[in-house]
Amino acid sequence: MAIAMNLAWPELTPELYDAARARVGWEEDVPDGLVLHTSWFADDGFHAHDIWESQDQFTRFIADRITPVIKGELGVQGDPQVAISPLHRRFVVPGVTGGA
Template sequence: MAVVMTLVWPEITPELYDAARDRVRWEEEPPNGLVLHTAWFAADGFHVLDIWESEDLFPAFAAARLAPVLKGELGVKNDPQTEFFPLHRRFVVPGVSGGA
């Protein structure tokens, strides 16, 4: 079952996000099961809203590809706050596609 994942990670800065994106290359080599990724910065830090094909696919991606870069190479100390919710409906506006 597809899920919506929300993530809040106050420690992540725009510079860390961009460095991780460049090293992990999730846009060039999408993780198994990722349907949609959105990210933004607010007063309380870094936020993500993703859609995954199933809840177990994000932790697998995080352990195999994200953690070695963020925790290893970039020295991030804290873990994000993540929540998963069953996806009830998804609508993609006709003509919308691609990244960034």
């Protein structure tokens, strides 16, 4: 079942996010099951919203690729707050492609 994942991580700075993105390479080596990733920074830190084909695929990506880099290599101490919900509907605007 597809899921919507919302994540908040106050300790993750733009510099740490960019370092993790470069080391993990999820844009070049897309994890199995990832459909959409969005991220932003607000006054309370880092936020992400993803769509995944399944919770198992998301969990595996975090355990195998994200945690070793963010917690191991980059030394981030805190944990994110993660909320997962079953995806009810997905609409992609015609003509929208690519990343930015």
